[in-house]
Amino acid sequence: MDWQRNGLLAGILLVAVLLFSQWLGFSEARKPEPTAEQLLIPDQQQLPTALVDELVDEAAAQSDLPQLSGSAAQLPAVTGTTNSRLVTVESEQFTVVIDSYGGDIVQVKLKQHLTEPQAKGGRPFTLLTRTQNNTYIAKSGLVGVNATDTRDGRPQFTVARDNVEVDTGIEQLDLVTRQAGVLLTKRFTFTPGSYQIGIEYLIDNISAERWSAVFYGQINRDSHQPLVNATGVQPYLGAALRTAEKNYRKVTFGDMQEGKLQESIRGGWVAMLQHYFIGAWIPPQDATNHFSLRQIGGQDLYVMGYTSEPIVVEPGQSGSYKTSFYAGPKDQDTLAELAEYLDLTIDYGFLWLLAKPIFTLMQWIHNVVGNWGWSIILLTVVIKLVLYPLSAASLKSMAKMRKLQPEMARLKDLYGDDRQKMSAELMGLYKKHKVNPAGGCLPVLLQMPVFIALYWVLLESVEIRHSSFIFWLTDLSAKDPYFVLPLIMGASMFFMQRLQPMPPDPMQAKIMQIMPIAFTFFFMLFPAGLVLYWTTNNLLSMAQQVIVNRQIENGKG
Incomplete structure (x- = not known):
């Protein structure tokens, strides 16, 4: 269990570091x-x-x-003023x-x-x-x-x-x-x-x-x-x-x-x-x-x-x-x-191979719908469909773990004081039901390269500069002036966690509970277009998880 816990913590830490580095860059670039x-x-x-x-x-x-030598004929004077203008x-x-x-x-x-x-x-x-x-x-x-x-x-x-x-x-x-x-x-x-x-x-x-x-x-x-900058990436x-x-x-x-x-x-x-x-x-x-x-x-x-x-x-x-x-x-x-x-x-930075097709696809969608906000939403739908085969196994694993919560709680009551025995029993339970306890990190880790590539697309693509979406969102390349989108995004992360099992380890559970709050603050200074992408992604992930949970509960998974 220790390697699984450490792997989960390392994955969460990696996501946090990547988000923080991009947050620094954007917050300094928007002075x-x-x-x-x-x-x-x-x-x-x-x-x-x-x-x-x-x-x-x-x-x-x-x-x-060779240098010219001798005299040359003079042109007649050109009429007009000769003052610098x-x-x-x-x-x-x-x-x-x-x-x-x-x-x-x-x-x-x-x-x-x-x-x-x-x-x-x-x-x-x-x-x-x-x-x-x-x-x-x-x-x-x-x-x-x-x-x-x-x-x-x-x-x-x-x-x-x-x-x-x-x-x-x-x-x-x-x-x-x-x-x-x-x-x-x-x-x-x-x-x-x-x-x-x-x-x-x-x-x-x-x-x-x-x-x-x-x-x-x-x-x-x-x-x-x-642009007046201070420190950090720009x-x-x-x-x-x-x-x-x-x-x-x-x-x-x-x-x-x-x-x-x-x-x-x-x-x-x-x-x-x-x-x-x-x-x-x-x-x-x-x-x-x-x-x-x-x-x-x-x-x-x-x-x-x-x-x-x-x-x-x-x-x-x-x-x-x-x-x-x-x-x-x-x-x-x-x-x-x-x-x-x-x-x-x-x-587009080190992920330009991914960023270029993302921009091409988003530009094609924009040519159809005529709005960059809706283009980002539809792009997110396409990305979710493309990545679904890779994330499906993880979603099913999370659904099975959620179904196993009562059994995991029983094992904790029986062996809570014996960490070694508890770990062995949990490993046996996971093996029996073919569950990967670290699978919950996979959807987030899969999204990170896309997230960073889209960040550079929004940062570098002048087409999106000052582009409006709806209501108060008048510039998708700038932060949400009223922080509405970041709050919605944080709420979506919170409710998505409710659909997934909490880790049995107390430290892991606390970290997972803190993540929606931390992400909300990170995203407050991200471009609104990027927050729109992540919020849409969360809502689609919630829909996918609900469907998979019902399939597992009905014995179809």
Whole structure:
């Protein structure tokens, strides 16, 4: 009996530890988001020339192209203002702000994803920004032989308009500058319904010399945590890229502090990840790209980016270079289409093999019923049906033990003071009736991998963020504000225990009686969607146990 008691205690302890670890992670991940600050205007910004210097050195080492010599014809002056300006692009998906100095994306606000549910006054979520206390921008330019970005500064583009509206068709924003004999247009392309921003350099070389440069795309970011966290497990904040050895490699801020990381690969991507959202450079997939991740001079500033193969335009010819930047939610289908393995940035943890099909099934159900709450309930029904063959034997064992309660009570009265004799008699009773006393843990242990996988699905899947269910449940990815679901869940655990026999060991019995209370407190800070799953699972388990108990009592088991 000791091994059975110890096994039961170990199983209960394992469940409690797993629940507590996930509870810590979620409670820390749901701290309120900070309010946005005012966007820095161009004359307040500082040019981090060290970044340009490093890229120039890299480009020179990669290109092996001769330096231009001699003079080139001058283009006529381009009309329009040359003062640095912030250009705002509005679409249904986001608001994008582009600085004409350098042509960087300095702010992205996501209109379809709010800081909190709309009923609570949520504002568009700020993903990229450039404020006094926070830097997260997408920088790009040309370095190398005929660089526009040099040690002396960056190009001041001329732009014809300050506002762009993206309605039903594709919109383009052209930023224009010139070198000696070369007209350069930096074109941004916006597509309705898309978070992908196309970026293209158009090079019109009317000079007598060959023109060459290397494109670079960067994410410049500090380590500012968009969700205020304290301790415990929390959603990953950091960089990731595809390498030759790994389809998905995380690179933390600490990794970049230790030294510069470099990788050359055909295609590839580099991204900055945070809870639910991603900013990613997606270079041409048919070219070799050179990726680099590093910290800048001991500052709280990190650079994740890539440089292209050399772009060469012969005299009197035109050329171009196309790339794209994605700034938006971690949508699995969209990311998978943009680049190979980019969808792996939706990190479901060590149980991703289980989490992915769970999300796929839940998404399919959602497409039918149109509500994530009902999708979770129907998903629970499917999971219970799938796991029933594994849990049926355990349910029957519990029903038989419940039927044997009078006999177990008689043995306790006879041999209560002789633990060895009591254990031997109970083992004989269990063997005679083919009962496994530890079988009651099996249904719970079977549910734990599904529970943890679903936890990561709810934590990582932006589709469920701020999704409402019924009445007071306006956000299934957040805790129940009134703790109604956790209390119902605790009550369901209590009544389910009434359908099962209590262990003969007093310590086991006390632990089983405490579990509904402990679970209730754990679940008070879990996402409501997860509590909904566990509550539904308990109710279905109760129904199954009632049916099996009746079968055993009627002699059919």
